[in-house]
Amino acid sequence: MADVPVAITTPSSGRGDEPFLATERRITPSWTISFLKGKLETVTGIPPGSQRLLLKSPGKPDTWLDADDETVGSYGLYRGCEIEVHDTRPPSARPNFDDLSSVQKFELPQEAYEKLPGSVLQWKKEQKLGRFDPNAKSPMDLYAEQGRRDKEEVEKRGIATSRRAIILPSSPPHLRRGTVQYIGPVPEIAFKPLGNKQPDENYTGPVPLWVGIQLDEPTGKNDGSVNGKRYFDCPPNYGVFVKPERVEVGDFPPLDDLNDEDMEEI
Known part of the structure; x- marks a missing residue:
């Protein structure tokens, strides 16, 4: 059969x-x-x-x-x-394979991992990559370098508060445009090389900069505040913070003005 x-x-x-x-x-x-x-x-x-x-x-x-x-x-x-x-079987007698709380997990101590042959860490040591590169910059060096680069971008692009701007990359008809409301540091946005840490309070060097923009449409991520710290005022979802290299200032009329012009041409 x-x-x-x-x-x-x-x-x-x-x-x-x-x-x-x-x-x-x-x-x-x-x-x-x-x-x-x-x-x-x-x-x-x-x-x-x-x-x-x-x-x-x-x-x-x-x-x-x-x-x-x-x-x-x-x-x-x-x-x-x-x-x-x-x-x-009653539910209490059935094995729960989704509950991992009682599963014993193996954890390799950091000291043992650093001595383990054939590991990724060992390979990085041999290749002198990352923190094992003798010429690698420290997180604070990268922090200061980012600050200098951001300041240069702000000056080069002529970014200033109250100026009209679009966020790059943008292409018609999807232009995210608005008005610059803030230029400066935003410590609440973590600098990746430092993780969640902040520079020492005695640090006086350049700091990374952000450009706060109030958008013409509710396509942003905040109301001008980050993690409870306010940098400018705008309605919810109209605010956004971007790096200077993503900002282009110029004669970008508000969307309402564009709509009025379109109506006049009909």
Whole structure:
């Protein structure tokens, strides 16, 4: 007797109406229900003694396969059927594979990892990359360098408060335009090389700069404040902070003015 492909599912967990499709298996109709349950344990993880099988056949009523000595074929198994595997154990007795709180995790101490041969860290040491590069700049050097670069960009681009600006990259008709409201440091935005740290309070060198813009449309991310610190006032979602190299100032009329011009041309 030829094998029959059958969908093997488990009942819905209550989070939806559809069962979970576990897999499709070819079943020999001459197998007994008891033998089939042994096969399904490797698919569902449910012990044979805790399984109750429900046969779903297109066009026929659902049937429980409760006679372990009967063959599967005696229930009319054919292509398109589905066997739903029910777990008769109480929920408290079922293993919860989603709960990882009791799983013991292996953690390698940093000291041991640094001595481990063949690791990524060892390779970086050999290649003198990252913090192992003798010529690498410190986070504070990068911080000061970013500050100098931002100041140069502000001066070169003529960025000033109250000036009209667009945010780059922009291309018609999707021009994000607005008015510059703030130019200066925003410590609440982390500088990546420093992580969440801030320069020493005695630091007096250049600092990274941000340009705060009030947009003409609510396509921004804030109301002129960052993490509770206010830098300028604007309606929610009209404010944005960008780096100077992403700002172009010029004669960019407000969108309302453009709409008025368009109306005059109709």
